[in-house]
Amino acid sequence: AQSVTQPDIHITVSEGASLELRCNYSYGATPYLFWYVQSPGQGLQLLLKYFSGDTLVQGIKGFEAEFKRSQSSFNLRKPSVHWSDAAEYFCAVDSNYQLIWGAGTKLIIKP
């Protein structure tokens, strides 16, 4: 069965430091992968998506993610985080017009 795993429930990063959020998926075919962000008390906003082609995809707010088929991973990165990046981040894989979601990683920014 398809699944998405985000191994880190919480991550704490100092402002200005780099960030990597992990996402592993289990899917039989070529996956369509997504990262969404949810700020406190808000809805979900798409950060970036991977369908095919270049395995390094750029998103909004300075985020990027790299698709690695050999590792079944789609990790999210940002070179320098800002306090406004504090939020919950969800990885998802498209499965027959439905999204399979990870449990989320809460990003905490230290001043």
Add this chain to the structure above:
Amino acid sequence: NAGVTQTPKFRILKIGQSMTLQCTQDMNHNYMYWYRQDPGMGLKLIYYSVGAGITDKGEVPNGYNVSRSTTEDFPLRLELAAPSQTSVYFCASRGTSENEQFFGPGTRLTVL
């Protein structure tokens, strides 16, 4: 173009009451979805629809019903509300040629 809109934003229900959460999209999307998000958890799919007149159960459908009489609207009905239904409910839609789901702002429901 308002995207996906949901009403109400907040609601408190007593055990056993019923209510309908409204969801409307103006993007002419065929696919629509209802999710619930419990505190500290990811999203769980309640029901989805692939077009007007067609609905199907998701992962957690018990205690809910949906209908899809038009392309635009996808209301979620709670019958006999229970404390376990306290959650934040999100509606989403997507087009046939897109893979991205667009989300509404959510409805925060408390059942006491």
